[in-house]
Amino acid sequence: MAFLINEECINCGACEPECPVEAITAGEEIYEIDPSKCVECEGHYDEPQCAAVCPTDACVPDPDHPKS
Numbered sequence: 001m002a003f004l005i006n007e008e009c010i011n012c013g014a015c016e017p018e019c020p021v022e023a024i025t026a027g028e029e030i031y032e033i034d035p036s037k038c039v040e041c042e043g044h045y046d047e048p049q050c051a052a053v054c055p056t057d058a059c060v061p062d063p064d065h066p067k068s
């Protein structure tokens with residue numbers, strides 16, 4: 001279970017400090033989510049915080065890391 005950041009990312013940096021498990025980092029071109037860390041904010045917030053703050057809807061569910 002994880003979210004990913006797609007090519008809509010404009011590198012605004014808003015999502016990085018919002019992640020409760022520090023899964024988000026600035027990648028070489030756009031921000032990235034470590035799927036081994038992302039918990040979809042379960043146990044922390046009612047909704048994924050990265051998606052909630054992203055101005056371009058770049059944070060979306062990762063089909064390669066579905067909920068188990």
Ligand code: SF4
Binds near residue numbers: 021022033040050059
């Ligand atoms: S969904 Fe939550 S835990 Fe996963 S990267 Fe976004 S803010 Fe972090």
Ligand code: SF4
Binds near residue numbers: 008010011013031059
């Ligand atoms: S909030 Fe969205 S646009 Fe901003 S750095 Fe994160 S993924 Fe990129």
